Amino acid sequence: MIRLIKSKQTYFILLFAALVVALFPAPKANAAYTLVWSDEFDGPTINTNNWAFEIGTGSGGWGNNELQYYTNRSDNARIENGNLVIEAKRESYGGMNYTSARLKTQGKKSFKYGRIEARIKLPNGQGLWPAFWTLGADIATVNWPRSGEIDIMEHVNNENNTYGFIHWDANGHVSYGGPSQSFDVTQYHVYSIEWTPSAIKWFVDGVQFREANIANNINSTEEFHKEHFLLLNMAVGGNWPGSPNASTPFPSKMYVDYVRVYQDVANPPGDIVSGGTYKLINPKSGKALDVSGAGTANGTNVQIWTDNGTGAQKWTIYRNANGTYKLINVNSTLALDVEGIGTANGTNVQVWTDSGNAAQTWNITRNADGTYKLINPNSGKALDVASAGTDNGTNVQIWTDNGTDAQKWNLIRVQ
Incomplete structure (x- = not known):
């Protein structure tokens, strides 16, 4: 107006x-x-x-x-x-x-x-x-x-x-x-x-x-x-x-x-390669997006943890037909998932069997500083480190997109 x-x-x-x-x-x-x-x-x-x-x-x-x-x-x-x-x-x-x-x-x-x-x-x-x-x-x-x-x-x-x-x-x-x-x-x-x-x-x-x-x-x-x-x-x-x-x-x-x-949707953001495997590093903490305990069961929590190069911290990124992406954990073969297809701030992020539903789709957008944010289009909310934490084991959730460091990720290709 x-x-x-x-x-x-x-x-x-x-x-x-x-x-x-x-x-x-x-x-x-x-x-x-x-x-x-x-x-x-x-x-x-x-x-x-x-x-x-x-x-x-x-x-x-x-x-x-x-x-x-x-x-x-x-x-x-x-x-x-x-x-x-x-x-x-x-x-x-x-x-x-x-x-x-x-x-x-x-x-x-x-x-x-x-x-x-x-x-x-x-x-x-x-x-x-x-x-x-x-x-x-x-x-x-x-x-x-x-x-x-x-x-x-x-x-x-x-x-x-x-x-x-x-x-x-x-x-x-x-x-x-x-x-x-x-x-x-x-x-x-x-x-x-x-x-x-x-x-x-x-x-x-x-x-x-x-x-x-x-x-x-x-x-x-x-x-x-x-x-x-x-x-x-x-x-x-x-x-x-x-x-x-x-x-x-x-x-x-x-x-x-x-x-x-x-x-x-013909041109993915930045240099992301569909089918490429990446680690996602939160620049505020320097820690990696990680499956708790290298778990392989549905509902295993996603957190940040010291970058250690294990399969629990490796994610293969696939581009969906509509231009969104899914992230599959290499160790568990489970997808990065918003619990219960939730839309509320603070909804937990976990891994779950790859089903292609709205809880597992992400828009990946490059920020001006070269980092990326991941937005779940179902909720419109960003992949976020709870309370902008930096400790090992800090939970990962969705939260209103606010451009803070808690919602920034460096995507580093490992294979």
Whole structure:
């Protein structure tokens, strides 16, 4: 969601960044995209394994002087006929005069690069501000705008176009973006971005209307080379659209048919070789990912232990058809597994018979410092050393992706 520019210095930084992006466009994407995650909204209720609710008014109306109170009530967000419906209402609630909903995948699903799209039908009305967007998964530690933000679709008031923007930090808040072509926003349309290491491109119904160059962190755009989570919301009022008036229809509804994420699975990250055997060393402790007691039974715990080169610390990495990976322990031939297909922070990691289920799939992403993180796509959470411990026998678990050293691994090929 757009934040207003608050200083003359920031304005000139923004202008410079926009000119550089426009004058030096990135190469066109040529990715072999495969669907890696979606929510089709075909269940009876909102899937809380995918979505969490923001509640309340936020600080200063979420930084934009917005006028709504976000709730988790079915009055404001629900599933109807295969659609997620976000409904803004004029009513007194929580000290505000309007209610609406804001859903996010934070702590549940996050993504870096790919095609991200949603099929959405929007309302028109003065003061209405629906959006489909992303924020950096590390926002809780680095704050906005250092988290980065990608606005895939924003619409304000009665305009016959939408907007695509990015926001980031370059010694202050800067942004780049602008409007789409003209069309009827009150009908269903597919809003998408194609996001690669080189560029972010915006589309409506497959027609590109904007492109930002992010290659090699140009203009301090490192915020767009890390995991982001997704958001869907409809704000009421705020700095950009202004306040509703007597003509604004309430209730107003935003219909989301689906959200889908596609990624290029043709190219594995870094130099990982499918079928290669690796040891995984946590750089904070210098210790290896290890099967406790060199065990071979289902449910044997996974821990860190002094690197000793045994089979308990060797893992053969295989690439799955959908671009995720499984890790098979050489000694036991069992797979690295999230206990009970759990999704909660602190869920134990163990070894278990290779079954190919969601508990045993991992996205492997290279960090800027050359280490890797392993994200379980079922939970959206990272392979993590409990309490950032460094002692032999410290447990390994899943935890919200936070970019700390407890979630970093050096992958060293041994054969």
